[in-house]
Amino acid sequence: MTIREQTEQMQAENLSKYASLPQNSRGRERPVEDCPIRTAYARDRDRIIHCKSFRRLMHKTQVFLSPESDHYRTRLTHTLEVSQIARTIASALRLNEELTEAIALGHDLGHTPFGHAGERALKHCCPYGFSHPVQSVRVVEKLENGGAGLNLTFEVRNGIGCHSYSNPSAEGAALTLEGRVVYYADKIAYLNHDLEDAMRAQVLSEEEIPWTIKYDLGRTKSQRITALIESIVQNSGEDIRMDPTTGAAFKQFHKFMYDAVYTSPAAKGEEGKAQAVVEQLYAYFTAHPKELPQEYQQILKDSDEARAACDYISGMSDRYAVAIYERLYVPQPWSI
Incomplete structure (x- = not known):
């Protein structure tokens, strides 16, 4: 047996029955010879990390445009934080970490410069419209490698394209649980790191965070991330979900950030x-x-x-x- 085959066998024996196995993948648009060492999903992860679009994320805005401090997040550091949170959840649920990581690392490859301000501009201008999840899929299918794309597996492309659907239970959600984990990890990451960046920029203070968020999720970034991850791990099975109390606090957290940061003139004055x-x-x-x-x-x-x-x-x-x-x-x- 090759190393890849041994890894596939271990995954089949040890992962959850809900996990996605690379040997059961729907495959690639263009068949390729199997790697003797890496599974198909590990190979996809490596292709994403080594592509030009991934490197450009380092100089793309997350929330704050052209910050002078080195400590504010960029689209790349956001992506790395999403990957870390998603892998933690996938590991605890015994889902496929390689697939989860590949989706997380590729989810924002198609994002515009200047964050969502750039996205809104292209959506307004272009007759085709613009959506960064759709563009991320286009990057890996059509734009990388001089038009050849990265030729990723179906499951990775599906997870990338579905990472920001509006309802985790609605039609349009990722077909794999790994993709649905990334949906939550993306939001857990940006809500918490955007709050930290906003406090560093003095856009808001800790005293302005609603008491219910502090009570149900925690006062610190670490406490909030831990509470959200634990709720997902403890309440997920055949789908990815939180308990009602944590889920309600999560929604309130999102609304608070939208009102206090994402539409704040202080944060968005240059948009x-x-x-x-x-x-x-x-x-x-x-x-x-x-x-x-x-x-x-x-x-x-x-x-x-x-x-x-x-x-x-x-x-x-x-x-x-x-x-x-x-x-x-x-x-x-x-x-x-």
């Missing part, structure tokens, strides 16, 4: 400028599609300028988008 940058870049490249980089010229041939411009801009980091904007619209000094 109008960010949206304008994305909108003007989109307008320029749809009007001048021949100026798109070579790798997007094939998309232009296969689709149209709207699709190609959207793919190009959504993949930009914050600082690259600003640099291109300055090159196009800000007068440059004379070089003598």
Whole structure:
């Protein structure tokens, strides 16, 4: 037996009956020879970590645009925190950690520069609309590797595309429990780290956190994350769920963050400028599609300028988008 086959056998013997096994995967769009060491899901995880889109997450906004401190989260650090929380839950439930990690690491690959401000701008401009989970799937299927994509398994792509559905029990949820774990891990991560960043930025204080959230979830980030994870582990079986009290506190936590941080003028004061940058870049490249980089010229041939411009801009980091904007619209000094 190869090392991969031994790993698959151990997973079949030791994981939960609800876990997804790589040997039962629906497979890839293009069949490949099995790796003698890694399972299919471990291979997907590695492909994601080594792709260009993953590296660009380091310079993409999470909530606070272009923060001066090194301690604020970026889209990359958010992704790593989601992965850690998701793996903890998957391990406790004896689900497939490799699949869970692959989904978590890939879930935001299609996110725009400037966070949700950039997403709103492209959604407004592009006739195809824009959704970062859908774009993340497009990244791994069409845009990476010069148009060949990463050729990931169905289960990883499904989990990436379904990671932000509105209701964990509704149609459109991930088909695997591993994908549903990432749904919760994403929200547990961003609610807690965005709260920490907001307090560091003095957008809000600890005294403003509702008492019921402190009472039901905890006063510190560690206590809240632990309470949410424990509730999922203790109440999940054939589906991923929390107990009613913790679930209600989780919803209140989300509403509080939306009202106090995500729509706060202090945190979002620069978003109008960010949206304008994305909108003007989109307008320029749809009007001048021949100026798109070579790798997007094939998309232009296969689709149209709207699709190609959207793919190009959504993949930009914050600082690259600003640099291109300055090159196009800000007068440059004379070089003598």
